[in-house]
Amino acid sequence: MRKLVSHLKNVGFPRIVEVSENARKKIRNVLEAMECSSVVLVTGKNVYQTTANKVEKRLEDVITRTIFVSSLRMEEVRDVEFEIGFEEVDSIVGVGGGKVLDFGKVLATELNVPFISMPSTASHDGIASPIASFKEGGKPISISTDPPAAVLADITIIRNSPIRLIRAGYGDLISNVTAVKDWKLGKDVKDEEYNEVAASMALMPANLLLVEAERLDLKTPSHLELLVKGLILSGVTISLVGSSRPVSGAEHKFSHALDYLGYGEGLHGEQVAIGTIIMEYFHEKAYGVGDWELIKRSLEKIHSPTTAKELSLTKEQIIEALEYAKKIRRKRYTILEDLNPTKDDFEIALEKTGIV
Ligand SMILES: [Zn+2]
Secondary structure, eight states: OHHHHHHHEEEEEEEEEEEEEEGGHHHHHHOOOOOTEEEEEEEEEHHHIIIIIIHHHHHTTEEEEEEEOOOHHHHHHHHHHHHHHTOOOEEEEEESSSHHHHHHHHHHHEEEEEEOOOSSSSSSGGOOOOOEEEEEETTTEEEEOOSEEEEEEEHHHHHOOOOOHHHHHHHHHHHHHHHHHHHHHHHHOOOOOOOOHHHEEEEEEEHHHHHHHHOOTSSHHHHHHHHHHHHHHHHHHHHHHTGGGGGHHHHHHHHHHHHHHHHOOOOOHHHHHHHHHHHHHHHHHHHOOOOOHHHHHHHHHTTTSSGGGGGGGGGGHHHHHHHHHHTTTTSSOOOHHHHOOHHHHHHHHHHTTTOO
16 A cells, blocks of 8 residues: 555646547537637647638647647657747647657646547557656667546547558557456566556456457457547556556567667557467466457457567567566566567467468
8 A cells, every 4th residue: 555645646647538539629629618718739730621620620720830740759849848938838639640649648748738638549548547668879768757638539520540550559459468367467476566457457358359359350440449548548548557558568568679679660559469369378378267269359359469470570570579578677576587488489479370
């Protein structure tokens, strides 16, 4: 219980969450409910053409400026802060993909104003999470932020985003399966604090989509809604426990390793999906709990990559990334710390699961 106080300090949740085919139309009501009238719109060049320009028009009288995100660097956030100067800004609305939302979260946290997240796609669980992925010296870093104050996930907009991004979102959601297994391992072996509610919130939507994968069509609004809600819940669990523990285990270490080494061309969700197959294999092999084949089949079913080749990765690169993953964030106990697999173990796992 000792740590609870420090966790509570960081607890905050989106006060308003709307996932529907018309969520975009609620933006003015949301701003009014939050008594915001001086808004900075953060977006990307492409998404502006299709979507954000309409939001801008809708909020013409309250938007003070529109900012286009070009890179995820702290210097760029500082530049924007400088540009805003002493203007009264009482909220940031982010309309875009992961990059825009991450930038918006950091900017809003820096300015200490609420952030309203309007995702244009559903490629990972950053839609509602209090974490942003930034770059420093060309390398990926994670920054803690305040959680978005509101999330308006418009299914009509998201449905029209590239299907590859949505499939990647599915990969990020089902990765909760191994993330939670790793967390349980941390509880059993290292007596780590474990929150059953957060674990269930992370796990239930992932399991639901996994068993439904046979019938899943991610362009069908009701199915897409399930995915988006699952990703939002994942983000909220991070706020609930004050760390990404419920949604990020060894499969994420593997993906971070690939990013850090600069290997392959996979999206975050595609990389963690392949990581999930590998880690589920190890969990199943060591503890008899899990079903890596189900995970792989479900990914195949939705046409998400399940092989190294599809992400332009070689067998050597994957093994190097797995070795590297063993050295990342060692305090986060996962199946990699538990089994300490050798290079041979990795090779066998990759061959058995058909990844190489
Ligand atoms: Zn993730």
